[in-house]
Amino acid sequence: xxxxxxxxxxxxxxxxxxxxxxxxxxxxxxxxxxxxxxxxxxxxxxxxxxxxxxxxxxxxxxxxxxxxxxxxxxxxxxxxxxxxxxxxxxxxxxxxxxxxxxxxxxxxxxxxxxxxxxxxxxxxxxxxxxxxxxxxxxxxxxxxxxxxxxxxxxxxxxxxxxxxxxxxxxxxxxxxxxxxxxxxxxxxxxxxxxxxxxxxxxxxxxxxxxxxxxxxxxxxxxxxxxxxxxxxxxxxxxxxxxxxxxxxxxxxxxxxxxxxxxxxxxxxxxxxxxxxxxxxxxxxxxxxxxxxxxxxxxxxxxxxxx
Numbered sequence: 612x613x614x615x616x617x618x619x620x621x622x623x624x625x626x627x628x629x630x631x632x633x634x635x636x637x638x639x640x641x642x643x644x645x646x647x648x649x650x651x652x653x654x655x656x657x658x659x660x661x662x663x664x665x666x667x668x669x670x671x672x673x674x675x676x677x678x679x680x681x682x683x684x685x686x687x688x689x690x691x692x693x694x695x696x697x698x699x700x701x702x703x704x705x706x707x708x709x710x711x712x713x714x715x716x717x718x719x720x721x722x723x724x725x726x727x728x729x730x731x732x733x734x735x736x737x738x739x740x741x742x743x744x745x746x747x748x749x750x751x752x753x754x755x756x757x758x759x760x761x762x763x764x765x766x767x768x769x770x771x772x773x774x775x776x777x778x779x780x781x782x783x784x785x786x787x788x789x790x791x792x793x794x795x796x797x798x799x800x801x802x803x804x805x806x807x808x809x810x811x812x813x814x815x816x817x818x819x820x821x822x823x824x825x826x827x828x829x830x831x832x833x834x835x836x837x838x839x840x841x842x843x844x845x846x847x848x849x850x851x852x853x854x855x856x857x858x859x860x861x862x863x864x865x866x867x868x869x870x871x872x873x874x875x876x877x878x879x880x881x882x883x884x885x886x887x888x889x890x891x892x893x894x895x896x897x898x899x900x901x902x903x904x905x906x907x908x909x910x911x912x913x914x915x916x917x
Contacts, residue, residue, distance in 0.1 A: 612637075612641055612642075612708045612709060613641055613642040613643075613644070613705065613706065613707045613708050613709075614637060614642070614643045614644070614707055614708065614709045614710075614711060615644045615646060615698075615701055615702070615705060615707040615709075615710050615711070616629060616633070616643060616644065616645050616646060616710075616711045616712075616713070617646040617647075617665065617694070617698070617710070617711070617712045617713065617715040617718040618645065618646065618647045618713045618715070619713055619714040619715050620647065623806070623868070624806075624866055624867065624868030624869070625713045625714060625868075626647070627786075627787075627788045627868055627872075628713070628728070628759055628786035628787075628788075628868050628871065629711075629713045629728070629786075630788065631786040631787055631788045632728070632759075632783070632786050635786075636783075642661070643660045643661075644660065644661045644662070644663060644701070644705055644707070645660045645661070645662045645663075646662070646663050646664070646665050646697075646701065646718075647662065647664060647665065663701060665694075665697055665715075690717070691716050691717035691749070692717060693717070694712075694715050694716065694717030694718040695717040695718070695719070695720075697718070698710060698712075698717070698718045698719055698720045698725075699720050702720050702722055702723055707723055708723070708724070709723065709724050709725075709726065710723050710724070710725040710726065711725075711726045711727075711728065711757075712725070712726070712727045712728065712753070713727075713728045713729075714727070714728065714729050714731075715727075716746070716749040716750075717749070717752075719752050719753050724754050724755075725752075725753050725754050726753060726754060726755045726756075726757055727750060727753045727755075727756055727757070728757045728758075728759060728783075729750075729756065729757075729758065730758055730759055730760055730768040730771055730772045730867055731746070731768075731771050731772075731890065732746065732747070732750070732756075732758075732771060732772055732775045732777065733770050733771055733772070733773075733774070733775055734746065734771065734890075736769075736770050736771065736893060737889040737890065737893065738889070747775075747777065750777065753779070754779065755779050755780075755781055756777060756779050756780045756781065757781050757783045758772045758780055758781065758782050758783065759783055759784065759785055759786045759871065760772045760773075760782055760784070760785060761782065761784065761785065762782035762784075765897065765901055766782075767785055767867070767870055767871065767874060767894075767898060767902075768867065768894065768897075769893070769894070769897040769901075771890075771893070771894075785871040785874055785875055786868075786871055787871050787872045787874075787875035787876075788848055788872065789848070789852045789855075789872055789875055789876055790852075790875075791875065791876060791877070792852075792855075792856035792876045792877070792878065793856070797857060797858075797859055798854075798857040798858055798859055799828075799829060799859060800828065800829045800830065800831045800841075800858060800859060801819075801823040801826075801828040801829065801830050801831070801858060801859055801860035801861070801862065802830075802831050802833065802854055802855060802858035802860070802861045802862070803815060803816055803819040803820060803823070803830055803831070803832045803833065803862050803863075804833050804834065804855075804861065804862070804863035804864070804869060804880075805832065805833060805834040805835040805864070806834065806863070806864045806866050806869060807864060807866070807885050811864065811885045812834060812835040813835060814910065815862070815863075815864060815883055815885075815910070816832045816835040816836075816837050816840075817837055818910065818913050818914055818917060819862040819883065819913065820832065820837055820840050821917040822862070822913050822916055822917055823860065823862070825916070825917055826860075828859060828860055829841075831843065831854065831858070833846060833851065833854070852876070855872075855873075855876060855878055856876060856878065858878075860881070861873070861878055861879065861880040861881070862880065862881045862883060863880050863881075863882060863883070864882070864883060864884065864885055864891060865882040865883070865884040865885075865891040865892070865894045865895035865898075865907075866891060866894075867890070867894060870882070870894060870898055870905075873904065873905070874898075874902070874904060877904055878904070879904050879905070879906075880904070880905055880906075881905075881906045881907070881908055882894075882895040882898070882899065882905055882906070882907050882908075883895070883907075883908050883909070883910055883913055884907075884909070884910075885910075886909075886910050886911075895907040
């Protein structure tokens with residue numbers, strides 16, 4: 612089987628979950644062609660497949676995926692048409708048996724079975740009913756919708772991925788690059804997992820470090836540097852898993868890929884959603900309500916406790 616796999620350029624999350632699915636379900640595929648929007652450092656270190664880069668769409672995602680979508684609707688409409696054109700061109704060149712798109716709407720063609728991976732379907736929960744109608748219309752062009760969540764409601768994504776009213780949904784389970792923790796020894800540090808744009812990384816790194824130190828816990832930061840605090844800017848997957856598993860406390864943003872990783876390990880964590888990102892705010896509240904593994908604090912609460 613030859614597979615073309617398009618991956619959205621919104622941080623590491625789409626890359627890590629796509630590669631987790633490749634490893635889990637497509638290890639015997641004859642040929643996989645990766646079509647990322649850009650080559651992150653994470654990807655360049657792990658790329659084992661042929662790659663064709665999709666020219667990136669330079670959008671400022673300070674408002675998060677949904678908020679940025681609303682602001683940039685005209686640009687994204689053009690982008691959707693470009694995805695469709697690129698999918699047809701790449702189909703003509705590589706003649707794949709299957710197209711998989713990780714949140715790249717428009718990346719499909721009627722000549723080849725086309726699948727989209729997404730957990731955000733019912734986004735009217737954020738207050739965007741118009742965007743939800745547009746998304747469901749776009750999803751109708753794909754042969755299948757693969758949802759990286761538990762099939763039973765409420766799941767990790769809650770109402771975002773359940774009770775959708777769509778018929779072609781296949782729940783493929785949470786996707787994570789990590790196997791379960793085997794390390795039993797707990798370290799004497801608290802781990803801060805940063806993610807998102809630089810401003811978001813800096814904010815959670817600074818305030819979470821102060822919060823941990825106030826509790827008498829030595830902080831270690833992943834993905835960012837703060838003067839006077841031990842940091843690991845770009846760990847490989849093995850190192851990252853080890854420091855997460857052995858941490859006394861974990862503080863992280865509430866991105867969906869981060870939640871899937873922590874759930875799969877499993878590792879208790881305090882989730883601090885990026886301010887102004889409705890998906891993270893919803894997910895943090897949801898998983899803290901339904902899973903004992905997670906607790907939830909807003910960034911303003913964190914600051915007040917320092």
